Each structure stands twice: as structure tokens, then as C-alpha cells.
């Protein structure tokens with residue numbers, strides 16, 4: 105059997121065309137242009153490249169984007185002041201602080217400073233907590249993108265075995281919670297999991313976000329499984345690969361996402377979605393008042 109290779113770029117393009125129409129509609133009916141502020145602290149080449157992708161995607165969708173570049177020495181309180189100013193800026197509907205941050209800045213104080221109404225990354229504690237009960241203000245972009253891929257391919261989730269490999273706050277844990285909310289049976293594996301294959305072989309849907317190239321080999325994938333590769337690793341030769349042995353696993357899976365061209369494209373697309381949704385709430389006065 106050879107898997108269907110899921111074209112994340114094509115799914116993203118289809119969604120982005122829909123989102124562009126929503127932007128045009130907002131402009132025409134409410135005179136509101138969605139605005140995203142992206143804060144980049146320091147100048148790591150990887151972060152710079154991700155941020156460039158996001159800003160380019162905004163431009164293509166008709167979304168205003170402001171890039172705020174701060175030195176890696178910026179004190180935490182100065183970063184917080186910038187966030188408070190953006191919280192109060194009516195032209196900005198989404199605020200994203202690119203991670204990772206320099207070690208002297210506490211990630212938790214930064215993420216919690218962002219107004220929940222503008223937390224388009226979905227990383228604020230309120231939104232993280234909302235995942236537990238299924239009522240976020242914004243869903244985190246990568247897990248949301250995984251959900252959209254499954255939806256687009258008509259892959260059912262209810263009652264199926266989902267194994268998530270990787271327990272990060274930004275991918276593994278939220279993905280597990282979102283799919284559990286849809287009545288999947290969910291297992292989360294991580295660095296300390298003994299005998300990974302024991303669990304992954306149970307998976308109808310295997311979501312991998314561990315950051316380890318070739319972690320998932322065909323021997324530990326169930327025949328016919330759906331394999332979603334969230335890994336994004338740059339090899340010494342510059343090539344970008346996921347966490348899955350793509351060539352091997354595609355002969356055993358029923359569906360597989362490539363890297364690049366899979367989940368990464370959807371991450372950016374869901375960021376556009378959340379920013380537009382925020383602007384729509386602003387334009388129609390349906391934000392949740394007084395939350396921070």
C-alpha cells in the first residue's frame with residue numbers, strides 16, 4: 105500500500121482564498137483592515153525566516169502586518185510595555201511574540217500580558233485552559249491546522265486511537281486536548297516514554313511533534329495509519345525534514361503529510377484565520393469585554 109500524500113500547500117491555498125474574501129468583506133462593510141503585530145526579539149535566522157513567511161502570508165491575504173524587531177538585550181519590562189500598547193491599539197487585532205525568547209525573559213509573563221482578545225497564537229493561559237473544556241477564544245495555530253487537515257481529508261476522529269508523540273505546550277499537549285474534545289482516544293508519548301512503538305502501533309492517527317528526524321520508522325507504524333508529521337528540522341546540509349521516515353512510512357500508512365508542504369503551511373494559514381476572526385469580532389462588537 106502507498107499512502108495518499110496530503111498536500112498541505114493546496115489545502116492552505118484553498119483556505120487562504122476564502123480568508124481573503126472575508127478580509128475584503130470586512131473592509132467593504134466595516135472599513136476594518138485586520139492587523140497583526142509580530143514581535144521578534146533577537147535575530148536568530150530560523151525565527152527570522154518563520155516571521156518572514158507569516159508576514160508574506162498576511163500581505164497575500166490583505167492583512168496588515170507590523171513587524172516589531174527588538175534587540176536580544178531588551179529588558180522584559182520594555183517588552184511588556186510594547187505589548188500593553190498593542191493591547192490598546194484599535195488597528196491591531198492579533199499580537200504574536202515569536203518564540204523562543206532570550207533566556208532573561210520569562211515566556212509565561214510575556215504570553216499572559218497579551219490581551220486574550222488578541223492572542224491569535226492561542227498561547228495565553230486562558231486559551232490553554234479553554235482547550236480543556238473546549239471553549240477557547242482562539243485555537244493554537246498548529247493543532248488547529250492538524251484538525252483542518254483531518255477535516256479536509258474526511259478522516260474521522262471520533263472513537264479512533266490517536267497517538268501524539270511530543271508533549272510540548274505549543275503542539276503536543278494542545279493537539280491531544282483538541283482531538284480528545286472530538287471523542288478520540290488519545291495517548292501522549294514524550295521523551296521519557298519507554299517502548300515508543302508499543303504505543304504508536306495502536307494509532308489509527310499518529311501525530312508526531314518531537315523534533316527528532318527519522319524518529320518514526322515503518323516498524324512502529326500500524327498498517328493503514330494516518331501519519332501527520334509536525335516535525336520541522338533543518339539538517340546540517342540545509343534540507344528541512346520532519347520527524348517521520350517519509351519514504352519508508354509512506355509505504356505503510358494510508359495518509360501522510362510531507363515536510364515541508366504539510367502542517368507548516370497550515371500553521372501560517374490558521375494564524376491568518378485567527379487574525380481575521382479577531383478583526384470580525386472587533387468590527388461586530390462581539391469580543392469578550394474586559395478580559396486580559
Ligand SMILES: Nc1nc(=O)c2c([nH]1)NC[C@@H]1CN(c3ccc(C(=O)N[C@@H](CCC(=O)O)C(=O)O)cc3)C=[N+]21
Nearest residue numbers: 154157201202203204225336364365366368369371372
Ligand atoms: N509565537 C510563535 N508562534 C508560532 O507559530 C511559532 C513560533 N512562535 N516559533 C517557531 C514556530 C515554527 N513555526 C512555523 C511556521 C511556519 C512554517 C512554514 O511556513 N513551513 C512551510 C515552509 C517552510 C520553508 O521555509 O521552507 C512548510 O512547512 O511548508 C514552519 C514553522 C511557527 N512557530
Ligand SMILES: [Mg+2]
Nearest residue numbers: 124164165166
Ligand atoms: Mg489582496
